[in-house]
Amino acid sequence: xxxxxSFLTPPKSAxxxxxxxxxxxxxxxxxxxxxxxxxxxxxxGADPQFSRRLGARGWIGMTWPKRYGGAERSALERYVVIxxxxxxxxxxxxHWIADRxxxxxxxxxxxxxxxxxxxxxxxxxxxxxCIGMSEPDVGSDLxxxxxxxxxxxxxxxxxxxxLWTTNGHLAHYMILLARTDAAAAERHAGLSxxxxxxxxxxxxxxxxxxxxxEHHFNEVIFxxxxxxxxxxxxxxGDGWQQVxxxxxxxxxxxxxxxxxxxxxxxxxxVCGSQPSERAALAIGRLASHLIILRRMSRSVAGIRHxxxxxxxxxxxxxxxxxxxxxVASSVxxxxxxxxxxxxxxxxxxxxxxxxxxxxxxxxxxxxASSRAAWDCAKGEYSDRFGIIRSG
Amino acid sequence: MTxxxxxxxxxxxxxxxxxxxxxxxxxxxxxxxxxxxEAGYDPGGWKxxxxxxxxxxxxxxxxGGVGMKNGFNIARLAGANALPFxxxxxxxxxxLLAAVGLExxxxxxxxxxxxxxxxxxxxxxxxxxxxxxxxxxxxxxxVALAAYEAxxxxxxxxxxxxxxxxxxxxxGEPRDLCKFDCAVTLDRIAPVPRSCGxxxxxxxxxxxxxxxxxxxxxxxLIMAVDYARERRQFGRAIGxxxxxxxxxxxxxxxxxxxxxxxxxxxxxxADGLSERPIAAAKVRAGEAAGVxxxxxxxxxxxxxxxxxxxxxTLTHRLWSWRDEFGGESAWATTLGRQLAEAGGAALWSEITxx
Numbered sequence: 030x031x032x033x034x035s036f037l038t039p040p041k042s043a044x045x046x047x048x049x050x051x052x053x054x055x056x057x058x059x060x061x062x063x064x065x066x067x068x069x070x071x072x073x074g075a076d077p078q079f080s081r082r083l084g085a086r087g088w089i090g091m092t093w094p095k096r097y098g099g100a101e102r103s104a105l106e107r108y109v110v111i112x113x114x115x116x117x118x119x120x121x122x123x124h125w126i127a128d129r130x131x132x133x134x135x136x137x138x139x140x141x142x143x144x145x146x147x148x149x150x151x152x153x154x155x156x157x158x159c160i161g162m163s164e165p166d167v168g169s170d171l172x173x174x175x176x177x178x179x180x181x182x183x184x185x186x187x188x189x190x191x192l193w194t195t196n197g198h199l200a201h202y203m204i205l206l207a208r209t210d211a212a213a214a215e216r217h218a219g220l221s222x223x224x225x226x227x228x229x230x231x232x233x234x235x236x237x238x239x240x241x242x243e244h245h246f247n248e249v250i251f252x253x254x255x256x257x258x259x260x261x262x263x264x265x266g267d268g269w270q271q272v273x274x275x276x277x278x279x280x281x282x283x284x285x286x287x288x289x290x291x292x293x294x295x296x297x298x299v300c301g302s303q304p305s306e307r308a309a310l311a312i313g314r315l316a317s318h319l320i321i322l323r324r325m326s327r328s329v330a331g332i333r334h335x336x337x338x339x340x341x342x343x344x345x346x347x348x349x350x351x352x353x354x355x356v357a358s359s360v361x362x363x364x365x366x367x368x369x370x371x372x373x374x375x376x377x378x379x380x381x382x383x384x385x386x387x388x389x390x391x392x393x394x395x396x397a398s399s400r401a402a403w404d405c406a407k408g409e410y411s412d413r414f415g416i417i418r419s420g
Numbered sequence: 421m422t423x424x425x426x427x428x429x430x431x432x433x434x435x436x437x438x439x440x441x442x443x444x445x446x447x448x449x450x451x452x453x454x455x456x457x458e459a460g461y462d463p464g465g466w467k468x469x470x471x472x473x474x475x476x477x478x479x480x481x482x483x484g485g486v487g488m489k490n491g492f493n494i495a496r497l498a499g500a501n502a503l504p505f506x507x508x509x510x511x512x513x514x515x516l517l518a519a520v521g522l523e524x525x526x527x528x529x530x531x532x533x534x535x536x537x538x539x540x541x542x543x544x545x546x547x548x549x550x551x552x553x554x555x556x557x558x559x560x561x562x563v564a565l566a567a568y569e570a571x572x573x574x575x576x577x578x579x580x581x582x583x584x585x586x587x588x589x590x591x592g593e594p595r596d597l598c599k600f601d602c603a604v605t606l607d608r609i610a611p612v613p614r615s616c617g618x619x620x621x622x623x624x625x626x627x628x629x630x631x632x633x634x635x636x637x638x639x640x641l642i643m644a645v646d647y648a649r650e651r652r653q654f655g656r657a658i659g660x661x662x663x664x665x666x667x668x669x670x671x672x673x674x675x676x677x678x679x680x681x682x683x684x685x686x687x688x689x690a691d692g693l694s695e696r697p698i699a700a701a702k703v704r705a706g707e708a709a710g711v712x713x714x715x716x717x718x719x720x721x722x723x724x725x726x727x728x729x730x731x732x733t734l735t736h737r738l739w740s741w742r743d744e745f746g747g748e749s750a751w752a753t754t755l756g757r758q759l760a761e762a763g764g765a766a767l768w769s770e771i772t773x774x
Contacts (some may be wrong), residue, residue: 032638032679034638034641034672034675034676034679035676035679035680035683036676036679036680036683038683038687049772112772116768117768290768293767294764294765294767294768295764296764297759297760297763297764297767298763298764298765299764300760301760302760302761302763303760303761304756304757304760306753308756308760309752309753309756309757309760310749310752310753310756311752311756312752312755312756312759312760313699313703313751313752313753313754313755313756313757313759314703314707314748314752314756316700316755316756316759316771317681317699317700317701317703317704317707317751317752317755318704319771320684320697320700320704320771320774321677321680321681321684321700321701321704322677323771324680324683324684325676325677325680328680
């Protein structure tokens, strides 16, 4: 039984390290004139031309099958590429979501036709995606989606509003989560995903500006938009499992702790080669957090590399499953994901991190129904605490 | 890792855990009330640990051990069970002795963190100086570094060759002041390879404490989770409250990070005792120790603040161990200085090389 708090040693890969030198040379060339302020945008900086040049080198959709435009390279090699891109502050925003989650979601749930039509363009850095999950009334409580997709002749009619749509104004497609069955007994049922072409009539995209004046977010309004039946992604009614699977791809990656890397590098530069003791301490503490987070993240990449835990599997366990499966799936679902959303921060006076969706999920995991997982993990305490040792 | 290697680790973990549950302080309330005694540990329990071969655990298999990595994993389990013996120090000291070609010891050993002073005297050597906060210094043989004319040496002193003034850390573990002024016979001193500097012992110790913190941190988390599931207030288990779940989640993230940090330190220890990974690990493990201990006491409340409850045996160790063999500030400053000297433009290269 795997200890849910331990991370396997990240595998070493000589091929990946050779690739690291290759991408470093590429980026030195590409980003030579990119100022620290521009680099600090990290994966919020969009540059379609850069995305195309990256795609031309085969560095988008790296792990995908070649028949879909991928390079069939390992998750470790992909990891090296994305962490180098992020650390250098490369303008990857345009293709980031498509590469990270939309493409893999299509691979997992899409038809061959959808994959053939879309994935090669994504891999070339020409086709961009945005995420259609959050709504004005739907943030953490994703099951409360109100956007409706009702059956119509030859397809569906979609009405509703999606919010906080990162780069919706640049994207060609959205993977939309909508309610297809309003009468479903249980709130996680009756949801479906669609691959929506954003040039479809009836869709309007309005910008939302952040305090700095930058435009990443959007409001995307669907006004009775007709979408053909072949825009359905996966199985109608399976939207919850599919979206949970998609969300898992958003976790554990290096962007979760490298977004501020340029700032860290600038801090080190500004502090100079003979920093004050306080500055040295601050740098060392930040570095230690970064190093440990990177190790955990690379460990998850190593797991993906071994293709052990991330194949088609429903993330939410149901009561019908056997206890052992429920334990195994809840451990897989929650453990790497939840622990990786922690980001380095200065401790607040009460030493508490701000609440997060995943933090509470992990807490519920520990505190509520996953007794079996804990029984296994703490088998050695069975004598003392009188808990039955699990198989 | 081959599955055979994993099987061996699992077997070691299972059998060592059973032994440590019996001899550790977490499970057996009676043990917690046993006075330290002259040695600072229970001789009967120590005998069983010796008989299990654990004092040589860090040595390579051909020398009777299970390898350095497994040895550190044993240290982690010792931490998880609040094992009240100088086992971790003895394992590390025996590893050092074997590494320089000296005879490993049958009896309990400890370490001096910083190098002592060495002089030539007659045809032999004389060791002098002081070491403070030596774990179980009062009853152990001691392994220390000392430099003489630009060469570093490892010295093995027997119990009785040096004076000790007893002391304790916040967990009540013996931490003694040792004063040296003794002759060193030629069979007790050996030169240390050029690759090992004056930091060798403190690096080894920092890796040990990181492993122990990881073990204790996880044990504390489990205690807090169990309590939250069983304690009922306002008609339900307190673990049903989101606020408590958030506390547990906070602890869990730090426990996971501490484990990752320990693994990093262990790998570095087994592969040349590189300073930067161990520094980073000790900083992170130390921070995790503080958060885990504080939050656990919040969750377990009043009962967790009694002598009778086992929580303090672990939280006090977390608070103590984070300061031993270099605290967070010391290691963070060391790491930070090195990275600052390399410069901002080189930061990413430096980080990926660690």
